[in-house]
Amino acid sequence: MRKVEMKLVYARQIAEDTIEMKLEDNYITQIAEPGQFIYIALPNFTLRRPISIADVDREQKQLTILFKIFGRGTASFAAYEPGMIVDCIGPNGNGFPFDTDKMEKVLLIGGGIGVPPLYYLGKKLKSKGIEVTSILGYQTAAQVFYEEEFNQLGETIVVTDDGSYGEKGYVTDIITDSFNFDLYYSCGPTGMLRALTSKLQDKKGYISLEERMGCGVGACAACVVSTKNEQGYLKICHDGPVFPAKEVIL
Amino acid sequence: MMDLQVKLPGLNLKNPVMPASGCFGFGKEYSRFYDLSLLGAVMMKAATGTERLGNPTPRVAETSSGMLNAIGLQNPGVDKIIAEEVPFLAQYDTEIIANIAGSTIEEYKEVAKKFNDAPEVKAFELNISCPNVKEGGIQFGTDPDMAKEVTTIVKRASDKPVYVKLSPNVSNIVAMAKAVEEAGADGLTMINTLTGMQIHLPSRRPLIANKTGGLSGAAIKPIAIRMIYEVREQVNLPIIGMGGIETAEDVLEFLLAGANAVAVGTANFQNPLVMPEIINELPKTLEKYGFSSVHDAIGKAVFV
Structure with missing residues (x-):
């Protein structure tokens, strides 16, 4: 840094x-x-x-x-x-951890402006032979971006809140038991992450969080998130922004 | 060679620039950007008797020429700070100042006693002006009698020089300064943040979860200068000045108003290298305005 x-x-x-x-x-x-x-x-x-x-x-x-x-x-x-x-x-910050020896299929779930970091991850994973499936959620058709780029990585499903493009609804509506994956990665609005981590509570996953930041380097303790263990708060800019989905309380 | 040294109670500063408490953690993060030995001193983040988790988020919001914060004194507690943070800072050739906070007078006393046994800590900054915690903090900083009482107790509990951090959220800053001077304070640090609020239009809610936060940054510099001027006229204690400092020119302005040294807070967030840059620039700035040392510029503003 x-x-x-x-x-x-x-x-x-x-x-x-x-x-x-x-x-x-x-x-x-x-x-x-x-x-x-x-x-x-x-x-x-x-x-x-x-x-x-x-x-x-x-x-x-x-x-x-x-x-x-x-x-x-x-x-x-x-x-x-x-x-x-x-x-x-x-x-x-710290990026998305991955161990390509221990995974074959991953699911990427992005919401709005949370989609971008998943693209670089998906590209890296695909280049290492991992099968990538993506679900990208946006509010409306005018806000959809990178559909073609994600198509290059593997099966990609676009969903809009108002149904003006792709499937109608939320990303969590799309994920059914028929989805088969070893690990998921997600970034998006906190409400989406809350619903998603709850729905996928039996799966291993990593989520990337956003918060208003002060110093951005771990010194000021402005951007914190509660954790489920004894450590208290973690700093999103320094300990994250990526966390194991089971570790943080949204 | 321009002489940047400043001698204050308990502190031999190689230059008058240090980070303001709460804006620099315990130095580790900024040590990745530069050698902390360049700094005159380091004011550590506030310590309380036991761990504090702080306020809910969002804890910061940008304003015109500044920012609001309501961190809420998040810190691991005095014991952990002495065990883990002080030894890290002690590796550097700089003076360590411990910022002491608490909810009760007993808590201030307990924290002071513990830091008193840490030889690496050279002085205390008494945090009686944090606007962001529900109990303690600000009451001690707005009532002269309470400020006097907590200063007296901390002075009795330790041998180290005590600098009391004054809140600008008072109508009479001189009365506060005089109260802590009578109680035996060795110096003042001023100013802490001003209580403010910002409302987010789409949600109609305050941007900060705590509703109110402390305003810092360039926006508050004229208030800090005015208050240092007022206190300097009537109180003899040395002053470490802070509030919106971003450049070597700003440092000189604080010195002219009567500050003996300065602390830089919010500007670290925009530019992590701001303090070494200011220290590097300061000799040229002093020379430009006709001063031969930092000492030479202190209190040299002309008010007649």
Whole structure:
């Protein structure tokens, strides 16, 4: 984890309020693992913004991020143009653990802007011969992104809350007993993760959490999550953002 | 060579810059970015008698030129801090200041007694101004008689110099400073955060789970400067100043207002390297404005 300057080399809007960017540097791109995040500073905003890493191309020294415009900070970042320098700390946190000797089939479940970190994970797993199935949930058709990218990894089911695209309902409605997998990985809104971890309580899985962060490096104790063991709170930025699904209380 | 040294009760500071308590944990995380020996001192995160879990999340929210926080004094408790955190910081060539908090006077006393037996700890910062815990903390920081009482008890319980951290959430900061001076405080640290609130429009709820939080960052710097000026005029104790410091120019402004040293808080979050950068810049800044040392600039603002 270092503070570096990344160069914005590419930016486009890929869905409603959703921006995809590629950033270039010699350090973060060489060591980043699926599930880690970068922590970006924006001029005239006090706090940095955590953004998960959606893909990495080590040879091109580029990483891909996706983010949703939620407020003034993300709106100002969306207005950045290629060639501009982005002040980043990264890679932060711990990624999704995997042991490819002990798994054959995995299920990826993403909700909205929680979908991106699962893409880099899915790519890595597929390259190691793991069978990947993905369920991607969005609010509505206009917000759907990366369907084609996930199709390249394996069977992909898109679901929208209002049924305007793909299946209608929530990601948890789609998962039935017919799904056969050794392990699941998920990232999305807390409500979705709560429903999902409850439904899949007999399965082993890892979830990636989001919270408003202060320092982003583990010092300030702003972004904490309760745990089921005796350790009390864990720090999402430092001990996570990925946790075993059975370890945390959502 | 510009002389950056500052001597304060219990503290030989190689330079006047240290992290503000609560913004730096116990130093481990920032030691991944730079050598902590560069710092004048480290003010540790608050210690209570037993472990505190703190408040529910969200605990932080951004504001215009600042942020609100309501962490709620999350810490592993004084025994664990002495066993695990103090030895880590003691590896570095910097002064260690322990921040002491509590719900009751007895708890403050107990924590002070324990730190008194840790030779690596050079001074105490008495946290009587945390706005984010339900009991203790802020009451001691807004009532001069209670501030006096807790300072007296902690002074009696230990041999180490005690710096009392003042809250800006009072109408008369000078009365608070005078009360703790009478009780035997060795110095002051000021200011803590200002109590604030921010409401999230879509949910119509406060952004912070605790509803209110402490405002810090650049937004509060003029308040800190004003309060240090007021206290400096009427109280003789040394002052470690804090509130919105981001640059070497800000440090000089605090020194001119009457601070003897400074602490940097929120700015660490935006730039983890901000303190070494300020320390590196400070000699040039002092020289630019005609000062030959840090000492030379203290209290040199012109008010006539």
